[in-house]
Amino acid sequence: MAAEQEGPDASGPALAGDARRVAARVLERVWEESAFASAALDAELSRLTVLDGRDAGLATELVYGVLRTQAFLEEQIDKLAVSRRWAGDPAVRAHLLMGAYSLLFLDRVPAFAAVSEAVNAMRVVADDRVGAFANAVLRRLADEAAKGRPALIDAVVASAPGWLRGALRRAIGRAGASAFLSAGPVPPPLGLCLAPAEDREAWIARLGEAAKGATIEAGKASPHAILVRGAGELRRLPGFGETWIGQEEGAQVVALLLGAKPGERVLDACAGRGNKTWLLSRRVGATGDVEAADLHPNKLRVAATTGARATYAVDWSAGTGRVPEGYDRVLVDAPCSGVGTLRRRPEIGLKREAGDLERLSSLQVAIARSAASRAREGGRLVFAVCSVLREECEGVVERLSSDPGPGEPEVKLVPTPFDAEEALALGLPEGASSVRLLPHVHGTDGYFAAMFTVHH
Template identity: 85%
Template sequence: MTIRTRRDRGEVQAGGEVGAAGQEPPPTSAARSVAARVLARVWEESAFAAAALDAELSRLSALDGRDAGLATELVYGVLRTQVYLEDRIAKLAVSKRWAGDPAVRAHLLMGAYSLLFLDRVPAFAAVSEAVNAIRAAADDRVGAFANAVLRRLADEAALGRPTLVDAVVASAPGWLRGALRRAIGRAGASAFLAAGPVPPPLGLCLSPEEDREAWVARLLEASPNATIEAGRASPRAILVRGAGDLRRLPGFGTAWLGQEEGAQTVALLLGARPGERVLDACAGRGNKTWLLSRQVGSGGAVDAADIHPNKLRVAMSAGARATYGVDWSGGTGDVPEGYDRVLVDAPCSGVGTLRRRPEIGLRREEHDLERLSALQVTIARHAATRTRDGGRMVFAVCSVLREECEAVVERLSGTPGPGEPAVKLTPTPFDAAEATALGIAEGASGVRLLPHVHGTDGYFAAMFVVHH
């Protein structure tokens, strides 16, 4: 079968809200067209699904909320169950040439996802929508092929459907399932991979002097159709769904900043005190810098460092006293010494963000872990030299895998290797009040945040006392 495409490979992006699988309205062509373009960008351009989806929905302002929700469900659902869906189709299709055209692939997988997991989408409608879209993207022959495959899949689904959890777990790469099981056990691995809601709500981080209950009420008044509630892990977090562009809400940039709840929890675990000098060593655009600067107050100071100077311009406006462009893997640049506390939110696999970025599971490889863990050790050791003697450092990653968590702590706690800075790092209990609120055991020096336990993205954080 030769696939001849005449489709428009337009730009796509999405965002929207999504409920539990099986609770979506009947499919519409508009929602499926949006989802197909987003999936094509993820596969062809290595785009992030969330960013692509948000941009597309922003461009198509006339798309109603129901269609936006369905487009979001289809994008995230297909990416989370992609391997399972393709295996099911492969058992029904003689050829796999259909996978060579992104539009055909997207509509076929969306049809399969609807048949298997969306209870309220009638089978005839799911098949019809997919087949019509595939005919438009390719030709009648490919449409007939898709019709035969999806009808056979519909017959199978009528006899019994898989659970979404099983399909999501089966779609995770084998190496990732194994790494998760080593880190958090078999049951924990399944719970982590299937954790919802998907996509998760947006997080707001309140400045320490602000009253969370009052701000929840004020934001609800400004956006009465949204879902707005207090977070669970961070005492500064407010979780938001359906409020549109957060920048249009009252208090943005002054009383609060957009920040995922797990990320702000990591910043709080540094335990910054009023009057202290703090370094945000891998600051990015400075969201954690913003929170830390408000913790230390006018009597303290927070500096920001990052390998990307363009991001540091944003960090300066977020409250950094000074910024430093530095590649920690090669040294310390011109970053000064003597900080009371240093936060190292190191580059990592990003596995902890799978709810938000399901495409990560399809892009990472097992050999990435060794390279990333070595990089994390190097970055943390160099950044630790910037503390005063007896100062504290928190090492953090948005991963839950042992190779990037406890294994890195063990290496940092040991004797520095050849060429590494001669700094002694000793694990020490968290001294932030938020550690107790999180239920971290007394005396614990490390914690793993999990979406199915804490409601956050997956993170690991460990605290050290530093001696030179």
């Protein structure tokens, strides 16, 4: 088990070569193809069905562990290696970093076993010369680890890009930044969203009967959330697509903060595949109307099956397309850096740069102003991002609260306290018009949401 987080009992048979080969392929795809680790890992584990749960757990631990501590691990290796030629071969790099991670952070893995596994793997993907190099480096690292292992939390924080650490500290303070970066569990459990009025405890019991051995429990931030780990393919469980859908708990809270009420007309302006549309349509009921819009028509084809009365393909940054006016409430879950998903997407820090924040925040302002023009006079709009960085959060709120600039829609957005009951459950101060969800506080992915009243 890795120190400070949940993980597999990585002793004995769990040190299987297949698990390490799977992890290496995933790491190579992340580095070479910009793949998302979670999706690549799922694909590899599905393809290699001979892995048992213990080995699959080790592969998962290695992928997420290496990506979260990559910069720290590379620094330790650089201190012991005479050059960085090892980093030029993705397969060698993957096995060397996994060996280093095992030595430094996997308890109950004998040092000789961690070294042997890594060296043997590198002799397969490279040659004996590379294997000898790895053997020398890892044995020296094992000697260093024997004197005292570093703290995993410190390695994770140190491995975050400097621009990200700085942005997090500006947004939530130094202690908050460290807590955010090191928040667990990693990866987090899968979230299910129950339809309103369903009995959550009854469904937890039913799902537990259907998925023996799985961990199934109620979420804390959303009254509709069920958190699941170890249940296998969710689509095979009872109620999928009708009584519940797969949806991360924080994403549920964002939809609920819109405060949609029975009979209201609602626009999910950046609907994607329609998970929030599904929940919103069940909040407004048969007398209400939820419509979905998105830049990508292929996603809208999925959203059309989740409860949307109508769908619209639109580039909000360029105009409003054919989206009508008069909505009571508009949800803008805008494109963003995705920093809030670091627990499940540790590669995000490698994909983004400091310069992305200004570009993304300007896009977010443009999308929100354009979508706000579709709301009725006095209607409500919630702006949300799966980020916690000030540039994409309070910075955007400040820009949206100011008067429209040249060429922008003539719409005024006034920060307004949330009117959803679910906002009270988050412990927000009275009159709060914005909230930041944090994994180390709320147990969800990181989100920011702010409510406005729309005036034309």
